[in-house]
Amino acid sequence: MSVFKKLFKQTFIYGLATILPRILAVILVPLYTTVMLPEEYGIYSTLMAYLILGNVLLSYGMETAFFRFVTKDSLQQKIVQSTTITSLTVSTLIFLGITLLFTNYIAEVSEFRPEYVTYGLLILALDALVVLPFVWFRVNEKPMRYAVVKILNVVINLAFNLFFLLLLPKLAETSSYWNSFWFPENKVAYIFIANLIASAVTLLMLLPLYVKIGFGFSKTIWKQMMKYALPVLIAGIAFSINEAFDRILLKYLLPENVAEVQVGLYSACYKLGMFMTLFVMAFRLGIEPFFFNHSDHANAKNTYATITKYFTLFGCLILLVVVVYIDVFKRILIPNSQYWEALKIVPLILLANLFLGIYHNLSVWYKVTDRTKYGAYISVFAAIVTLVLNFVLIPMIGYMGSAIATLAAYGSMMVLSYLYGRKYYDVPYEVKKISGYLLMAIGFSAISYYAFEGNIWIGTALLVVFIGIMFYSEKNEFLKILKK
Template identity: 70%
Template sequence: MSVFKKLFKQTFVYGLATALPRALAIVLVPLYVTVLGTKQYGVYASLMAFLILGNVLLSYGMETAFFRFVNKHVEQKKLVQSTALTSLTVSTVLFLTITLLVNDSLANFLEFKAEYVTYGLLILALDALAVLPFVWYRANEKPMKYAVIKIFNVCVNLGLNLFFFLVLPGWAENTPDSFWTTIYSEENKVAYVFIANLIASAITLVVLFPLYIKIGFGFSKIIWKGMFKYAFPVLIAGIAFSINEAFDKILLKYLLPENIAEAEVGVYAACYKLGVFMTLFATAFRLGIEPFFFNHAESKNAKQTYATITKYFTIFGSIILLFVIVYVDVFKRILIPESEYWGALSIVPLILLANLFLGIYHNLSVWYKVTDRTKFGAYISVFGAIVTLGLNFLLIPLISYQGSAIATLAAYGSMMLLSYFFGQRNYAVPYDIKRIGGYLLLASGFSVLSFYVFERDLIIGNVLLLVFLLLVFFSEKKEFGSILKR
């Protein structure tokens, strides 16, 4: 099997495992926006933004370090695995113990109900304890087991959400003196979102527990120091990334007037979900590509392979960008059926393009990962975080969530460009810049025409999409055909 076919197979399986959690998010958006309303949906979105940062802090770059050290120290593979597992387990238990002791103070500081913060802390801990087992599956190229457990988690979460929002209210109403009445709250429905997530995370960890026994606990101070040294820049990059990914919702909550803040966060977060198609594609690709990059770093044609992969990622990403823009009015009625949210639709092209830039950045980041220069990832991500924070602080008071969307696009675009320029100096990859840039510019230009100039006219949008697809087909059919024959 050629490296491209193997990559496609793994990416497809990881994509399936990634698609279903994202599909859960998509399926539940219409339910959430209808049942919760803009304010409670805003509470959900802003607390989940904090959880994104928490996930990064609790894994502290060990995921990437695990990949690198397992491949770099094959003779000590078992000790590397047990050291990483021990490190993450101990740090997670300490985190949960300390934060639960100060839960009320933390809730007051963050301006959330203490109940919500408790749920969030427990979810963070359970998800952190599941990190190493899932990484183990990826590092040992067992995508099917990875996918099955991820899909199981999705099914549990989805089932619980449907129960809490569609079944429980009826049971509570029809049996007023029953157990169901005591656990149902009409005014606090957002709590059920966190409870469903918490139960699903707990059950998933139980399913993964046999890997704890298989990997075992052990610790090497020398290996841990090396892993942490490698992981620390990844941690800094992860913190910066979480700022880029989630702090827009947090800053909207605190920078806008209190009487509109939660509703504005809810509207913005709901329309942000329309960018899930690009996020899904980029995330699935990254999950498949990261072990691939490390495993083929020493191959003779590694750089050319990386260049080809990046070009085709850009092509498929550009098609997704234009497709979603053309059919955005169809998607909005399916995913966000409540018209009170549609005022934020103008952010969708910006968010889609931003996530495409982020996906390209992840492809370009191969240079600092395979050369052990992860500090550059930290530098680039910190720069992106500075752009995110600076523009959000500047623009939110002026143009609300529009400023957040602009900040996201500027941050990911600048990170993409910086990674390319630094990479070409330190690990030159022969990217086809002419075609990659051409596809990006053309897809972006057609998107602007379809969405802003022709105001989402479906006929004109379809013509633009067809023209783009034909240009890609005639430009790439020879090379794409040769790849399929390998």
């Protein structure tokens, strides 16, 4: 029993520390959309998309490789640690040195202000330098230290955002000293400065681990790790394309006079999909260890099928709740009405993230059968879908094309994982019942939002009907679970 208690405790702590940065992103949306124009928010969102891709490239799969090799041979733990930290440090410093020399050129090509590029490069480097220390905490089962540093990063970032965007303008009105630090036409810079400060403080807190681990290098081990890390890198690039590349493509495929505004509108309303994202992430963090620990049980496949059904049920419920009460959520999270014209993407983004969550459930087949290469194949296929549909649809229908591309990409991942899973690890999913719940939730969402233009009374009635049908269909199983 103590093992399960320990697992639950660590899962909860790691989950909290992982989800908090996402929650911060949601908390900051009302602030950003209030103080910034859509075009300013568009600049910020596009830069953040580049950072997501940059983070994957600069860690180049070494995080996962470190996990694999540091537990593979206890005699080589020390050299694996020192080789990994040396590799990441050297590659990061080389990257930073070269890119800073070409800041103006990068700014010209990417059409960003040079200072934004500089901030972005520094943030990328600082974040890359803390990859191994955080992995070290996890390998050595130090969840509290991991969580404390992560949470402090979030607190510092939030504090400086509030200072720069809310307090500093007021101080500038009353003091010539503070006025010299306030540039209202350049609010985006303050967001990245806040991020930069938080990343720098995080690295300072983790520097003692560099001393503890020490630098060293084994060419043989490094080659083995890189061979293992390459497929992880490819899958990471593919996933970052699915997650964030649409903002970049919107910026460069739309006419220059509207591109940044459209990116800002799309990115702000996309955040309403975070309700589903947080649910998916929290569920994944808690259930993945269970999948592995339960794989040898006689009834494992039936258990996986039940979990997937109930995940879909609660996901459908979240989809309906957000769509039905979108007028309430938009006033809380996006108080600036200039952004509301893009709300039509929200049902698509919510459904896309639900499909992604179902995919994570279905992906148990390649994880427990050691066929992880199929995960990379599926992610790459989805990235191709994302790129092709964005290139085709953005010039025709703008950001709605990006929303459709996201839905198609995650939907294809879900379908492919299910089809491959039937071949290699056939789980008896209740496909008809799951499909029925999905179709009902999609239909009710479409009726509520598109047919009746978000009428809250009709939406609430549909939500009640859905809950009633769900409870009636599942009440016997619900009661069994509660009695256990």
